[in-house]
Amino acid sequence: MSVQERRAGRFVRSMMARGWTTLLYKELLRFWKVSFQTIAAPILTAVLYLLIFAHVLSTRVSVYGDRVSYAEFLVPGLVMMSVLQNSFANTSSSLIQSKITGNLIFVLLPPLTPAELYFAYVLAAMVRGIVVGCGVFVVTLAFAPGVAAVVHPLWVLAFLLLGSLILATLGVIAGIWADKFDQLAAFQNFIIVPLTFLSGVFYSIHSLPDFWQRASHVNPFFYMIDGFRYGFFGLSDVDPQASLAVVVGFAVVLVALTLNLFSRGWKLRH
Amino acid sequence: MTQAVEIESLARRFGDVDALAGVDLTVAPGEFFGLLGPNGAGKTTLISILAGLTRADRGRVRILGHDVVDDYRVARRLLGVVPQELVFDPFFTVRETLTIQSGYFGIRGNDDWIDEILHHLDLTSKADANMRALSGGMKRRVLVGQALVHKPPLIVLDEPTAGVDVELRQSLWAFIRKLNADGHTIILTTHYLEEAEALCGRIAMMKAGRIVALDTTRNLLARFAAALTVRVDVARVPEDWRERVVRESGSVRYLGLADYSELEQLLAALRRDGIAIGELALTDTDLEHAFLNIMGSTA
Numbered sequence: 008m009s010v011q012e013r014r015a016g017r018f019v020r021s022m023m024a025r026g027w028t029t030l031l032y033k034e035l036l037r038f039w040k041v042s043f044q045t046i047a048a049p050i051l052t053a054v055l056y057l058l059i060f061a062h063v064l065s066t067r068v069s070v071y072g073d074r075v076s077y078a079e080f081l082v083p084g085l086v087m088m089s090v091l092q093n094s095f096a097n098t099s100s101s102l103i104q105s106k107i108t109g110n111l112i113f114v115l116l117p118p119l120t121p122a123e124l125y126f127a128y129v130l131a132a133m134v135r136g137i138v139v140g141c142g143v144f145v146v147t148l149a150f151a152p153g154v155a156a157v158v159h160p161l162w163v164l165a166f167l168l169l170g171s172l173i174l175a176t177l178g179v180i181a182g183i184w185a186d187k188f189d190q191l192a193a194f195q196n197f198i199i200v201p202l203t204f205l206s207g208v209f210y211s212i213h214s215l216p217d218f219w220q221r222a223s224h225v226n227p228f229f230y231m232i233d234g235f236r237y238g239f240f241g242l243s244d245v246d247p248q249a250s251l252a253v254v255v256g257f258a259v260v261l262v263a264l265t266l267n268l269f270s271r272g273w274k275l276r277h
Numbered sequence: 278m279t280q281a282v283e284i285e286s287l288a289r290r291f292g293d294v295d296a297l298a299g300v301d302l303t304v305a306p307g308e309f310f311g312l313l314g315p316n317g318a319g320k321t322t323l324i325s326i327l328a329g330l331t332r333a334d335r336g337r338v339r340i341l342g343h344d345v346v347d348d349y350r351v352a353r354r355l356l357g358v359v360p361q362e363l364v365f366d367p368f369f370t371v372r373e374t375l376t377i378q379s380g381y382f383g384i385r386g387n388d389d390w391i392d393e394i395l396h397h398l399d400l401t402s403k404a405d406a407n408m409r410a411l412s413g414g415m416k417r418r419v420l421v422g423q424a425l426v427h428k429p430p431l432i433v434l435d436e437p438t439a440g441v442d443v444e445l446r447q448s449l450w451a452f453i454r455k456l457n458a459d460g461h462t463i464i465l466t467t468h469y470l471e472e473a474e475a476l477c478g479r480i481a482m483m484k485a486g487r488i489v490a491l492d493t494t495r496n497l498l499a500r501f502a503a504a505l506t507v508r509v510d511v512a513r514v515p516e517d518w519r520e521r522v523v524r525e526s527g528s529v530r531y532l533g534l535a536d537y538s539e540l541e542q543l544l545a546a547l548r549r550d551g552i553a554i555g556e557l558a559l560t561d562t563d564l565e566h567a568f569l570n571i572m573g574s575t576a
Contacts, residue, residue: 026382029383030381032377032380033369033380108364112360114381115329116328117381118354118382276330277325
């Protein structure tokens with residue numbers, strides 16, 4: 008057995024030291040086994056967005072008083088959009104697949120607490136979202152190298168973690184709520200995708216008419232993107248501290264709600 | 278003595294249906310216990326409550342003294358369940374499936390026991406095969422393996438041999454018997470009544486959410502199975518013998534007889550009523566007849 012294999016074996020055994028870390032490991036392994044679909048494909052999609060939008064709109068859109076190029080402006084938005092969508096996709100698809108195929112019973116029979124179930128699913132989804140986000144960031148650097156000079160790295164990290172936590176948690180709710188793939192697709196296509204696309208990924212809300220500017224302020228996804236972008240440029244559409252407060256508040260409410268759903272066994276234990 | 282399972286006044290209602298209507302049951306440590314009944318009798322609901330998958334409306338369940346709700350972490354560690362549905366995770370191999378299931382119970386370095394399980398379930402050659410590549414019978418055996426990875430003192434098998442061929446069924450039962458001989462308590466539900474008769478020391482029969490018979494297998498056979506059963510192919514049964522019919526399949530009817538003298542009386546009644554006999558045979562008494570008698574008498 009090679010040194011690498013021994014190290015991998017030690018890692019797997021340490022992950023299995025407790026029930027919930029095994030579930031976390033299983034969830035990581037699950038998306039890693041189909042990494043073309045779960046990691047490579049979303050990175051490619053984000054890069055295509057960048058190429059097309061930056062090419063078509065770079066001369067027509069002015070952001071932050073032209074202190075940042077449109078391609079550079081797009082990068083944090085696309086990174087965050089990828090993080091959010093993939094965090095959501097991981098928890099929601101894992102749970103609904105397990106429910107529909109019936110193998111969810113394997114995690115309901117062991118002595119895992121509701122909090123352990125929640126954190127295992129959510130942490131794995133956060134890892135996937137962040138891995139995809141990092142991949143998008145690295146690849147898009149080739150097209151917008153100026154983004155590498157991150158102004159406030161801790162803000163970037165905070166919004167990265169909070170954004171992935173929130174969407175992973177929404178994915179848990181959607182995955183438990185939905186009884187069939189159709190319902191999950193509706194949740195994703197009619198709630199998650201519109202809120203993501205209308206959150207300022209592709210534009211600054213100052214370029215919107217008054218009504219849509221006001222509408223953006225009730226979209227929690229807007230604060231995730233805007234605060235994340237502030238970390239990169241030190242510039243934002245709204246006060247970054249207000250964004251942080253909104254995002255933290257949203258996260259606390261969602262986490263509390265979801266832990267309560269797990270504790271009650273909502274749609275899991277009949 | 279702490280019982281392996283203690284169930285008190287357990288009730289659960291789904292809509293207008295009483296899935297369980299006040300069940301009391303005790304299973305002693307080391308027993309091989311059978312839970313029988315027609316579809317919808319409440320067996321799976323009972324097992325689901327035991328496993329924490331379903332919540333009771335009222336009543337209590339304890340596994341080796343640990344309440345399945347208040348002390349669920351310990352109770353679930355003591356229990357291994359083979360579910361009725363053929364479920365699997367298509368992302369993983371057989372070995373990964375068993376290793377991950379061990380990990381859920383906080384067990385690391387469980388390779389020796391997993392190898393032993395694979396051997397006893399005749400799955401060693403499939404250890405690295407993806408679950409999707411297995412036949413139905415093999416998937417069923419992996420389910421059995423998953424229930425055993427944490428060496429639970431109480432093992433519940435809900436229809437474990439459905440879809441498993443005869444030879445493998447025998448090896449599976451040999452393994453389960455060995456576990457029972459090693460001190461594991463076994464609770465079995467099955468539609469193969471001959472399995473229950475051969476394996477279970479005590480049997481509970483359920484119907485409409487209630488236990489309608491509970492005794493040792495030997496006593497159930499003595500009390501509810503007729504000494505003799507005759508299979509007779511006739512157009513109709515004499516009126517005074519109708520209540521002796523335990524089963525009908527078209528014109529083939531099974532009648533319970535107390536002894537051979539009753540066979541002569543039956544033949545006389547058929548002659549008296551001018552009923553022609555297409556075919557006649559005596560069959561051994563078995564649990565199936567007891568089951569049908571009990572289910573029939575509690576209609």
